[in-house]
Structures are given as structure tokens and as C-alpha cells.
Amino acid sequence: MAQQEARQRRPSIHDVASHAGVSAATVSKVLAGVTTVKPENAQRVFDAVERLGYRVDPLASDMRRAKRRIIGAIMPEFESEFFGSMVTELEGLAEQRGYTLVAASSRESEAREKEILARMHDWRVAGVVLAPVRNEHGPAAAFMKAHGMTGVLIDRVLSDDAFDTVSADSFAASAEVARMLIGNGHSHILVIGLAEQAATVRARLEGFRSQALALNPSVRIDVITSEVSVAPLRSSLRDYFGRGERPTAVYSLLLKGTLVALSEFRRRGWHCPDDISLVGFDDAEWMQVTWPAIAAVVQPVRQIASEAMNLLFRRVEGDAGPPTARLEPCQVLMRESVGSPGSGPHSGGGDRQQPPLS
Amino acid sequence: MAQQEARQRRPSIHDVASHAGVSAATVSKVLAGVTTVKPENAQRVFDAVERLGYRVDPLASDMRRAKRRIIGAIMPEFESEFFGSMVTELEGLAEQRGYTLVAASSRESEAREKEILARMHDWRVAGVVLAPVRNEHGPAAAFMKAHGMTGVLIDRVLSDDAFDTVSADSFAASAEVARMLIGNGHSHILVIGLAEQAATVRARLEGFRSQALALNPSVRIDVITSEVSVAPLRSSLRDYFGRGERPTAVYSLLLKGTLVALSEFRRRGWHCPDDISLVGFDDAEWMQVTWPAIAAVVQPVRQIASEAMNLLFRRVEGDAGPPTARLEPCQVLMRESVGSPGSGPHSGGGDRQQPPLS
């Protein structure tokens, strides 16, 4: 008995037309808001629409129009807060302009990214918001260029000669982290990251390094990065600490690194910030409720999304100016995971100390 | 200079036809894999397709077909790991069958949920995977029924008289949690939740309560739920502890509750599991790297997604059997946040104790 009620044909524009006693063209005009229609007829159309429960078929409508009112969004993954809220934001912004957002996950694969892009091209989307797996020089951006697609590149990009780009200002944010750590007296800092070839991750590293060295030329900065996945990063980190290295602070250039660092600390029974300080690029909801709360760089998701959509629609509407490269400022949230080196256990907002009941 | 290369018309099936010296109908047949075409002509078609870089326009194709090869997915949010991986899974499964998944977020609003559904109806999607904001009795499911849409309901549902449903077996998982907590000697347990009217959350509560009482009839179970959002839950919890209530364990029926509980513990300087034990429904990546690691009920995302798609496509292909209600088993992951009451600080895998370097 489920779902078997005959799904009879939905009313088409012609049904409305005949019920209203006008032509389909007139119905179309009324619904498009053309004002040159006789008010009486317009009213009859509205009545018929109401009575039949008519709604325009957006696909049929797009079929006839020059450009389809669909925006494609390609994210490396959907599982993280960052990309999850990015999609939510983009969806809202697309809707506001009467477009539908079709989102797809490249699952951190450049091959898949290109395939998805091809599929979106088949769909003849009006534009694409691409958060590339690696950077602006991947095969996906090349595909977009080759096929004359309109698009914006976001997140893991800095600038491009063909597309507008929008991303967090990694360099500035990292410099800010450096100021805070150096200011707290740290002089041996480990930076961990993934995919060093991504321009943004490099910017995060360089922003940190340059500012740190400027403030304290004798600071020791160790760097551990891993190209591919998170597993080798974990083992490198394990080796590093296993060799007896004891930096007083760790700066993780990406969320997964922060998790790895935390779990390695745990494994060794180290606590933040007494035994070691920790800051991560990318914030997450849980970071403010764990004990200690984890300091993090917060990326301006809303601004990135809205700027990206602004630029994209400018292009969709035909603007052909030179591509722009936007960097949106981040916020650095200092939390309890950062202390001063050598101040020992139970000193820096440390363990089992009663926090203020604010 | 960006994006201005004239995006010349893409080759249509007629272009392929003329290049191959056959009719559009034949091209269509070849591409559809019809075998009754003369091999020689088929080859010429493939050649032309190759030379022109032709790809069928899926929308135009769907236009003519009876049913469009689009599946809609509506999730309450995209920001959590659970729904993020759900979308990823669904996307893959839809693709496998040659369908495109169009996902949308209802942002925890039933009003928006219904609007999105209407839009998907406009799109004439072949089917919908709906994860309703509240439960199977909301306006969205009613809309689907009223319009004869095909669909599956997942996650916050138990069973329905019109649609197949797939969700985690909340009842059984909660009973398992009860066994573990009671087994550890807890006799005063606080259960916290949101949206008590959601059938699944009620199942989580009842599964826990019935099993706990069966094992220890004198167990004290306090329940704090809040209808709307997370803020009132937080203040109720604050009041509760403020009154001097001191359960030895907290079971949170949903992820956000786990975060609230943790942050309230923090605020009071309590540590798990020495001061209080904690288990949460819904696992998250960070829970295994914090100290202590948080015990959690893991929902079988992949199974739910794949079962949902199986059922959905059965309907899409015309099956009209009675609706089924599937419950997929969860896994309960005990972690360090759970200890035994009264065993005091530093006893139950507690603070600053060196964990084994496994």
C-alpha cells in the first residue's frame, strides 16, 4: 500500500493556460513578472495556478534559457565542520539568487575532482565554486580553463591567472600565532603539517617562520610534514618525540594534525599546557569544551563563502575583468592549551585547577 | 582576460550525427548501448563522439525520459561528522547507479524542510532520502505522501505507514550502555537529551531506562531534556548541578549534549572519569584523542546509507510492497571517560596516569 497512489502527471503550463483561458506564453509572462499583462488576465492566471497547484519545472525552464540556474560546488570532503558550514553557506547564497546548489565531494582525490567537474560541465552549470584538493594548479582548474567554465577557487588557493580566488589569510594568521608563542617565551617550536605543496599550507608555514624569526632570531623551529595522508605524519611525530626531542610548543597547520598531535601527547601522558603547548590552524566546536580548551585559528567561513559567491555571480553575469585574489582575515583564539615554557605543572591554567565559574 | 574565451556552443547530438553520417536517433541508440546497430555505423558514431568531445546533456536527456535520474537528499545539517559522511556515502551510492545526488540542508527547520522538498518535487527527482528534523510525522513526510513522491526516511525515525525507514538501533544501543554503566556500579545516572518528542531519542531513553531498571531496580535515573535548542539544556544542567545533584555518570542522548556536558564539567573543574563518568550517543573523531577519550555509541553510517539507497531504488523501480522499518545495530565504544563510582581520583585510568604506549 505504500507509495502506490498513481502519481498522475503534474499540471503543465498548458493546463494553467487553458484553465485561465489564455495562452501558455501569457502564463509564462505573468509568472515571470512581466507587467504588460492585463490585470484581469493576470488574476485569472494566478487563480488557475492556485487551483491546480502549478509550479514551474526549473529544468524545463533552464532548458530553454541560455544559462542554467545551477551552481556547482566541489569540496574535498563533507565530514569536517569547515566544509560542512561552507556548503551550508554557499547553499543559502545560491538560493537567495534563485539558483540551486549542487554539491559534490572530491574525497580528497584530484582524479575524482576532475570527473565531478566534467559532470558539472555536462549539467551546464552557470558556475562552479571549487575548493581544490591540492591547489589552484591541479587538473580541475585546468579543465575549467580548457572548457571555458565560469568559476571561483576557494580555500587551498592563493591566486590564479584565470579565476578569482578567495581564501583565509593563512600568512597573517600564522604570523599572529608566532607573535603569541614567541611572546609567551617559547623558543623551540614544532610545526606539523600535511601536503606541503599546497600553497596555503606553505603560506601558513612561512608566515609563522618569518614572524617567529623576526621576533627571536635564535628560535628553533622544527618542521614535520607528510605529503600524502595522516598516518605517516603520525609516525614521523612518534619518531621525533621518540628521539627525545622536546619542543615547548606545537603549531599544527591543519585540523587533522591537531588531532594527531593531541593523540600523541595523550599516548605519552603529556598534558597541555604544562608539558607542551598546542595551537592548531582551523577551529572546531569541540575545542572549546575539552580540558584544556585548544587554541586555534578560526577561518572566516561566512566571509569566504559570501565573497566567493559575489565574485562568481559577477562572472556569471558577464564581467570579464582580470581575476582577483582575496584573502580574508582569520581570528586567532588563544585558549588554555597555550602556556609559557618552564612554568611547570599546575601553573598555566593547568590541570585540576578550578576555572572561574564565569 | 579571465574567462572570456568565447564559450562556444557545445556539440549536440545532431553534430555527432552529421559528423558520423547517421541520424540523431542512431547516435542515441549507440550511446544507449542498443546492439541492433550496424557495427560499422556504431564505430563512426564513437569516432565522431571522440573527435567532438561530445557528452550527453543529462538534463535534456532526463527531460524526455519518464523519470529524472536525480536523487534528493535532505539533511538537518551538514556541519556534523554524522551527516557529512552520510551525504558522502549517499552520493557514492547514487553515482554507482548513474544518478546524481542533490543534497540540501534543512538547517534544523521543519518549515525549510518542507520548502526544500517542494523544490525537489519541482525538480521531479526520482526519489528522496529524507533525514527529518524531528520525526516521521512532520510536515515533510506529509508533503511527500500528498504528492505521491518516492522516498526513504532515515535517522530520526522509527517506522512509518507510507515510507521505508532506516535508522540506528537506538533502543538496543542504549540498553548496552545501561549494561555497561550498571555493570560498573553506577546507581545514580543523569540522562540528558534534546527534542524528547523525536521517537528515536525517546527510544534511546527508554532502551536505557528499561535495561538499567531491569539490572538494578533501585537505580536512580534523572532526566534532563530540552525541547528546542541547546542553550536551555545547558542552563538546566547548570541548575541541576548547582542544586548539588551529583550523579556518578552522565549519558548524553546526542552529540551536542555530550559537548554541553563536557563544558559544564570543565566549568566546575570536574574530570572524567574520576569525578563523573560520561558516555555519549554519536561518536566523533576528536573523542578518541582527547584526554580522557570519550565513550560513545557509534552509528553505522555506511549501513544506514546503503540500506536506505537499496530500499529507495526498489521503490523507484516500481516496487509497491508494504513499507519496511530497518534498525541497524550500533557499536558501543567504551573509553576512558567511564569509570566506577567511588573509586576516587587517579584510580580509574585517571588523570596524569601514564597510558600504556600500545
Next chain:
DNA sequence: GTGAAAGCGCTAACAT
């Protein structure tokens, strides 16, 4: 085996 013809539901010229 293959192609001509007829649309899917809509909109944009062009007449009137």
C-alpha cells in the same frame, strides 16, 4: 537496421 516525427515543459521572438 535506420531515420522521420513527435514531443518532454518551458520561454523568447515575432506577429498581431
Next chain:
DNA sequence: ATGTTAGCGCTTTCAC
């Protein structure tokens, strides 16, 4: 101010 005509790009009878 409105209707007629001609498609958008494709698939599908149904003749040949």
C-alpha cells in the same frame, strides 16, 4: 496586450 511559432537537446515510437 496576447497568441503563434519555433525551438533548448534529447529519446522514443513507428514506419520504412
